[in-house]
Amino acid sequence: MFVIGLTGGIGSGKSAVGAGFARRDITVVDADQVARDVVAPGQPLLQDLVQLTGPEILNDRGALDRGALRQRLFADPCLRHAVEGLLHPAIGQAMGQQLAIAQGPYAILMVPLLIETGGERMVDRVLVVDCPESMQLERLVARDAMSQEGAAAMLAAQATRQQRLAKADDVIENTGSLELLDRMVAALHSCYSRMATDKELRQIRTVMPRDLDQWA
Numbered sequence: 001m002f003v004i005g006l007t008g009g010i011g012s013g014k015s016a017v018g019a020g021f022a023r024r025d026i027t028v029v030d031a032d033q034v035a036r037d038v039v040a041p042g043q044p045l046l047q048d049l050v051q052l053t054g055p056e057i058l059n060d061r062g063a064l065d066r067g068a069l070r071q072r073l074f075a076d077p078c079l080r081h082a083v084e085g086l087l088h089p090a091i092g093q094a095m096g097q098q099l100a101i102a103q104g105p106y107a108i109l110m111v112p113l114l115i116e117t118g119g120e121r122m123v124d125r126v127l128v129v130d131c132p133e134s135m136q137l138e139r140l141v142a143r144d145a146m147s148q149e150g151a152a153a154m155l156a157a158q159a160t161r162q163q164r165l166a167k168a169d170d171v172i173e174n175t176g177s178l179e180l181l182d183r184m185v186a187a188l189h190s191c192y193s194r195m196a197t198d199k200e201l202r203q204i205r206t207v208m209p210r211d212l213d214q215w216a
Helices: 014-023 031-038 044-053 066-075 077-100 133-144 148-156 161-167 178-195 199-203
Strands: 002-008 027-030 106-110 125-130 170-173 206-208
Touching: 002 014, 002 178, 014 027, 014 106, 014 125, 014 178, 027 031, 027 077, 031 077, 031 106, 044 066, 044 077, 066 077, 077 106, 106 178, 125 161, 125 178, 133 148, 170 178, 178 199, 178 206
Parallel strands: 002 106, 002 125, 027 106, 125 170, 170 206
Antiparallel strands: none
16 A cells, blocks of 8 residues: 655644545545544553553543643653653554555555654655644634644644655645645645556655646
8 A cells, every 4th residue: 555644733734635635535544533542431551541641631531631631741751752652652553454454546644743753664655734833823823722832832842844844755835725725635646646556656756836737
């Protein structure tokens, strides 16, 4: 299976891009959803996580309070590394199982921290959704009702734009309309469908919308 790693900074629009591929009947394995599934109530990994971080990460129904966990991890880098060491192997295994049964010419593996975790080793190609950091901040504040300081702290905890772009085989510059975004996804769908059977095309690097007409 030809696998595309989809990533981008928080607020970049990668979820909208993933949804665009899904509408075209492409399997999209969402690392965030997998991460929720492996620590769902009743899963043994949830109890391991509680033992590591404390019971305050659970809500009154016994489910993981992701906001409480996120606050603890941002405040304690050592704890964050320990939690990553616990969760990442299980998440990676579950994602691999979903990719193994994917149908179609290619599959999308959507991982927000693909670059930070070295996840590019799991994929054949890296697609980065990019936009200026000022736009990411605006989207975070509007979407999640966050303060400017909180949004900036979340950006600082991720790879920089430069680090992501340095690993990118393809880039979507998501600074326009949703209509333009969908046209870029359509072009990349055509591109990846061809690359799945023609390995020589995989030498090409695309930046959308600049290369939109090449694959439309």
